Amino acid sequence: MASEQQDTMDVPSIGRSRHLLDEILGEADIRINGDRPWDMRLHRAEALDEIVARNSLGLGETYMRGDWDVPALDQFFHRILTADLPRHVKPWRNGWRILRSYLVNLQSRRRAFEVGERHYDLGNEFYQAMLDSRLTYSCGYWREAETLEEAQTAKLDLICRKLGLKPGMRLLDIGCGWGSLVSYAAENYGVECVGVTVSREQSAYIAEHYAELPITVHLRDYRYLDEPFDRIASVGMFEHVGRKNHRTFMQVAKRCLKKDGLLLLHTIGKNQRRSTTDPWIDKYIFPNGDLPSAGQIGDAADNLLTCEDLHNFGSDYDNTLMAWHHNFEQNWQRFADRYGQRFYRMWRYYLLSCAGAFRARHIQLWQWMFSDRLPGGIQRVS
Structure with a gap:
């Protein structure tokens, strides 16, 4: 079972060539397999291709699978959004989502x-x-x-x-x-x-x-x-x-x-x-x-x-989300058997990514x- 402390453990270096994501994350001063709290610890090299290909979905789903970790996810997302890294996402990738939001009433009765x-x-x-x-x-x-x-x-x-x-x-x-x-x-x-x-x-x-x-x-x-x-x-x-x-x-x-x-x-x-x-x-x-x-x-x-x-x-939502995350971590053992490891990583990603977004x-x-x-x-x- 994962815990917040596990994210701070040393991660064995994965043999790989330099990737496009090294360059993109570098603009936000984020290193892959770096040792700072906001750096990405990579566990599966193939996850980098999936992140580049599928953007936000790829980033979130590879994290949920345990392909990578960041000790301070809130700082990771704060840096990504402050550096405006989403600009690297090609508009055509979201073309259908944008069109669907105008054509379909996704919040119908x-x-x-x-x-x-x-x-x-x-x-x-x-x-x-x-x-x-x-x-x-x-x-x-x-x-x-x-x-x-x-x-x-x-x-x-x-x-x-x-x-x-x-x-x-x-x-x-x-x-x-x-x-x-x-x-x-x-x-x-x-x-x-x-x-x-x-x-x-x-x-x-x-x-x-x-x-x-x-x-x-x-x-x-x-x-x-x-x-x-x-x-x-x-x-x-x-x-x-x-x-x-x-x-x-x-x-x-x-x-x-x-x-x-x-x-x-x-x-x-x-x-x-x-x-x-x-x-x-x-x-x-x-x-x-x-x-x-x-x-x-x-x-x-x-x-x-x-x-x-x-x-x-x-800016007050940053404090609120960090307080919720603290309570979530403190009480997770009560719910671990009910919701499971994948839910734990999903919920942690949700709370801390949103905290970083409000901070930015x-x-x-x-x-x-x-x-x-x-x-x-x-x-x-x-």
Whole structure:
């Protein structure tokens, strides 16, 4: 069974000639079979050809098979993305993926529950071991926090303050997860909450743990929503909506917002409009995911809702992911027999590659505040 410590062991030198990947990785000061924490330790020389031929999929799948290791994967990916090594990927390689994203609705109602079944329904015990006490599976707010628990509590309170929650209000949480926001808002701000999720495990967890609170949860696709709310929040769900449905999401939000209502949209975002989801992430972690660009979000809200505020704290996701990875490593022995070695390497690759991506500012974390043209705007909170 693998462990994080095994990646730091000396790796026997593999006899091989210089490869194209030596040159490419060298631009990011990464050496194959080097001895620094961010260097690649190669176990199977043939993996280099597969990485060059299959790019992101080849890199991730060869790692999952154990063909190579890096003691500090987060540093490895930070260097790769800071040096913009993905520019070596030929555009035609992703031509079909780009075309498919425009032609096919990968986040249709029929597909809506797939990500819940494949990712969020892995088991509540697993996520309890990795996340904070409320199972908050989104970026924490580390401005004054020192621990994951403090950062997630600060993020939940920041959302409640931005929304101006008051006793007696009704709050809708689109993509409510394990109920972190609705439970916090109900307990601390005296609001009635409705949550929507596509995960059966999450729905069952909320029903079991928060039965005494004024919380109702629907196992339902968001497109079926049609009832009035004072406030709406969506935290870490818009990444699953897809560009063909961004406008529909905003139309649903407008339909459900009462007069003078507010929408807070908390989402990971990408820097480029015309790009697609990383193929490895799409295949193994978040099927049918599609990170929005700022322009795409603006287009979706155009002439429907007014953007009152935009807050970027994407660098905080680095700290959050590293905290999740620490918890994952500390508790892995409890799950090793259940999930196996391949899952261990897949999950470690997922957490640390994403930490490196946020550290490089390759992707962002935004909180958008929208209103239905609220007279006088809103009071900004940080």
